[in-house]
Amino acid sequence: MEADTKATVAFATPNERAPHATTSLVIEAPDGVELSDGAVPRGWRLDLAGGRARWSGGRIEGTRVVAFPLSVTARTRAGNVTFRAIQGYDDGESVRWGANLTVLPASGSEAPSQRLDRALAAGAVGLVVIAGSFLVLRLIRRRPLQDP
Known part of the structure; x- marks a missing residue:
């Protein structure tokens, strides 16, 4: 994605602990990255506060994968940034993982002189x-x- 440009990023989340189901996903944005609403998957609810998005109320069963889209604006220098994710399961356990995003220099009218x-x-x-x-x-x- 380009710096200072809004883009939609989908966090594709598999259920990797069958027979348990994924029941929540929290995405924490790195400094300099702004989050805003995305299309909420059917059956899920999105709570967005600052640099944190939390989906709950749905279930990922078996080995299914669900994409959780967010609008993201990176107000950082070009380079790699890492989102922290916490995936919650119906047995109370959680798994932490990181999702990397490459920020490219802005182009067009958004580019610096x-x-x-x-x-x-x-x-x-x-x-x-x-x-x-x-x-x-x-x-x-x-x-x-x-x-x-």
């Missing part, structure tokens, strides 16, 4: 340093190392 003037100035300074280095090397090579 490119500062072309600074890039050109840095390039010019680099060329002056290289040319000066060649000039100094040439002057050094013309001098004899020892007097005859």
